Amino acid sequence: MTASGRRSTDVTLRNPSAEEALSTVEDGVAAGALVTLFGRCTVDYDGRAASQLGPGDRHVMLKPDGTILVHTDEGQKPVNWQPPGCTHEPSLTDAGDLRVRSVRSSPDEELVVTFERVDQVSAFDLTDGHDLAVEGTEEDLRQRILADPSLVEDGFTPLATERETPAGAVDIYGEDAAGRTVVVELKRRRVGPDAVGQLDRYVGALERSLHADASVRGLLIAPSVTQRAERLLEKKGLEFVALSPP
Amino acid sequence: MTASGRRSTDVTLRNPSAEEALSTVEDGVAAGALVTLFGRCTVDYDGRAASQLGPGDRHVMLKPDGTILVHTDEGQKPVNWQPPGCTHEPSLTDAGDLRVRSVRSSPDEELVVTFERVDQVSAFDLTDGHDLAVEGTEEDLRQRILADPSLVEDGFTPLATERETPAGAVDIYGEDAAGRTVVVELKRRRVGPDAVGQLDRYVGALERSLHADASVRGLLIAPSVTQRAERLLEKKGLEFVALSPP
DNA sequence: CAATGGATATCGGGC
DNA sequence: GCCCGATGTCCATTG
Incomplete structure (x- = not known):
């Protein structure tokens, strides 16, 4: 189900099983890749504040620096997130669903994304050699x-x-x-x-x-x-x- | 090169040609889907301020509400963006590369992303029936x-x-x-x-x-x-x- | 439309 | 690590 990519570590799976998605997320995180998921999920956050988000179709991005972003189809801001510094912990729930838990300390925070369906999982190794040059500051x-x-x-x-x-x-x-x-x-x-x-x-x-x-x-x-x-x-x-x- | 998805409009292409990528972005934007791209690109912004970003591997997200986000492998904030209300205008450059121009008025702003290589393009129809419930505000x-x-x-x-x-x-x-x-x-x-x-x-x-x-x-x-x-x-x-x- | 202030603000610099 | 201020802040709310 994988397709050949520019790098051997680059992977994309469509409609993967929870086990396949778990492996892809685990491997991507371990390899320092940027991992994205499309799917139906719930999101729970606890830390500086707390929030719950019921099931819906969303896009989830895991960055190698520990950032996690959950985007819906609206708005510039992610509906849920964690800043850099988190550890991404993918796992399977008791029900056999993919779950990603991103945690950090000081402040103690965790974001848990639980998928009831994964439509796509991707892992790409991104390298960006250029800095942004802004004018008008x-x-x-x-x-x-x-x-x-x-x-x-x-x-x-x-x-x-x-x-x-x-x-x-x-x-x-x-x-x-x-x-x-x-x-x-x-x-x-x-x-x-x-x-x-x-x-x-x-x-x-x-x-x-x-x-x-x-x-x-x-x-x-x-x-x-x-x-x-x-x-x-x-x-x-x-x-x-x-x-x-x- | 497409794979079957949950919805007929959901599409993913790996290593597409510029023409294939253009079609996928055009169709996705027209269908109100959330479109994502992995690839090597440059980014130019002009509006409230101005910025230039040289070539690098990045992730680009186009939302049906007019949002565009360009993410590198680091940081919670996108390296470049436009808020909701933009019109996404995909095209091919004279050199035959994929370009996405997102523009809006008041304020007059535009963000131009030009790809020298597209590793992946996806379009998914996201529907999110739930609102976020936050505590601790x-x-x-x-x-x-x-x-x-x-x-x-x-x-x-x-x-x-x-x-x-x-x-x-x-x-x-x-x-x-x-x-x-x-x-x-x-x-x-x-x-x-x-x-x-x-x-x-x-x-x-x-x-x-x-x-x-x-x-x-x-x-x-x-x-x-x-x-x-x-x-x-x-x-x-x-x-x-x-x-x-x- | 402008204006006002909150936000899980994020981010960077200084100490 | 805290503190402080900038940000293309975004964002909801109000007039």
């Missing part, structure tokens, strides 16, 4: 500003990035044309009240940290702000500059 | 408190949930044994400074909203707090009660 926005500080305002001089304060690290720390300290918080997209609170914490921490009488300007830089965030900025005496990642 | 914590308000403190009386303020909706709004207004912010897990800032915004908004002289107590309820959050609570004059979801 907050880091890109920072580089844009450091390359041309006048984008913030005329006379702005960056002095440090990721400068530590008791409240956390400030994105860009600098001073304005008048020599006043400026704290800049960057966001790659439109921001709400949370970002204003974050900036306010940094400004407060720096004012206490520098001198009792120090006046620190807080600047939020983002493509735009929500109305509630705008009111909060005003209330807190903070400023906003509209700027997007390159 | 913030909502469960709220129910626990409403069922026994003394868990917050003796004499606490909940008056409303999701009560609106100019700063947003308060999780639980009530009063203490002395008749003072109490704002409760719930978190299902250990919290950092952001949750304190959120609670502080609600307290401030209510104080302004009620009277000029109104004194409002702010209570953060969570399993635990970080040290920085604890200091911020103290600085803001807010309180903490340790409590976990049931």
Whole structure:
């Protein structure tokens, strides 16, 4: 029932018996392959939270790094999952059905997928030599500003990035044309009240940290702000500059 | 090269030609099936941000709701994706390779996956009649408190949930044994400074909203707090009660 | 449509 | 390991 693949370890079985599916999953996990299953299954999760999922047709993916993902036909997020670090433990239930139990510690968690029917099981050895290159991140926005500080305002001089304060690290720390300290918080997209609170914490921490009488300007830089965030900025005496990642 | 499946629309091809793979993807997408591919591909994304990914062996999933996911052998998150709402457009490149382009508007985005080799293509019709039942959420914590308000403190009386303020909706709004207004912010897990800032915004908004002289107590309820959050609570004059979801 | 905040968020960096 | 903040976050809910 196997078909020849690019690698000897690559396997696909259609409508396998539970025993055949078990062997394929066991071998694939042992070989460090990415294993996928189509079939009708139930899913039970217990850990940080707990959940139960009744029988349905789903797609299950086991990664060699310990990730497990259960996908239905809808949504970007898996309906159930475990992050990397799990141990995949395939077995047969008392009823003779395929079961995959993925467990980890700290936190103690387990995900159990029990198949009443397996339509397909595959195991492929994936190697990926390339890293993803993303543009348009907050880091890109920072580089844009450091390359041309006048984008913030005329006379702005960056002095440090990721400068530590008791409240956390400030994105860009600098001073304005008048020599006043400026704290800049960057966001790659439109921001709400949370970002204003974050900036306010940094400004407060720096004012206490520098001198009792120090006046620190807080600047939020983002493509735009929500109305509630705008009111909060005003209330807190903070400023906003509209700027997007390159 | 097809194998018989549970449904006539279910298909799997091993090492298909680009033309065979194209037909399978086209038919699967048209039939509302969940389509998966194993193969060596490049991925290009352009939209809210932009990214490029060089050639590598990956797993690609196309869902009938317009979702596309590209997974490598590592990590829980797909290396590239599009959320539901896309249109999947399979085609052949000038070089005769399989290409899948998934596009949507608002925001204008596209993800292009180009295969130099397809090891497997599958199409399965998934139907999932069951909903996920999760326990241990913030909502469960709220129910626990409403069922026994003394868990917050003796004499606490909940008056409303999701009560609106100019700063947003308060999780639980009530009063203490002395008749003072109490704002409760719930978190299902250990919290950092952001949750304190959120609670502080609600307290401030209510104080302004009620009277000029109104004194409002702010209570953060969570399993635990970080040290920085604890200091911020103290600085803001807010309180903490340790409590976990049931 | 925007806005707001939760999530079993995940992920990476720093300590 | 905890802590903290970014994320192309996704997602449901509400206006």
